Amino acid sequence: GQQLNQSPQSMFIQEGEDVSMNCTSSSIFNTWLWYKQEPGEGPVLLIALYKAGELTSNGRLTAQFGITRKDSFLNISASIPSDVGIYFCAGRNSGAGSYQLTFGKGTKLSVIP
């Protein structure tokens, strides 16, 4: 089956630093999604990417859909304490009726004030 390798598994950074995390896949995806999950809550969609090469920003967050369709990265600039949480990438290989999302294992982000 499809697998997503997400790295790093965890990060401890100083407030104000930039953060970068990425996902790679053994197969092609047509959609890449980035979610953030805080303890006791459901995942929140941060950025959705639908086209190879697409670069999209949402405030301090920037994500790119790799040109090979097998990878994506998420950058967070000037981190703040409320960025703490687990970040998941997810890929979808859309075809007719293809609703399945493949999730990465998550990157746990800790921000030291």
Next chain:
Amino acid sequence: DTEVTQTPKHLVMGMTNKKSLKCEQHMGHRAMYWYKQKAKKPPELMFVYSYEKLSINESVPSRFSPECPNSSLLNLHLHALQPEDSALYLCASSQDERVGSVFGQGTRLTVV
């Protein structure tokens, strides 16, 4: 309304109980999902409803029974669960299969 609402937020049930989890969205989304999430793991897909019809069942045991009464509601009926079924159960919805899903807050289920 841009939310997926799940009730209850917490549920403790015995192995002989019958209970139901409820999910509601009013965004006009045509696909609704149930996921199970264990601690420190990503969500795992259980069921997908598309246009109120079950389109995916990821080999989930029959003690979990989904129901989609209408396009805004999704239920998950629970019966004779095991302690290992304790997890966060997440509902999600999406406009269709091409776009990102919106997740609810989840129901934290504990089976005793």
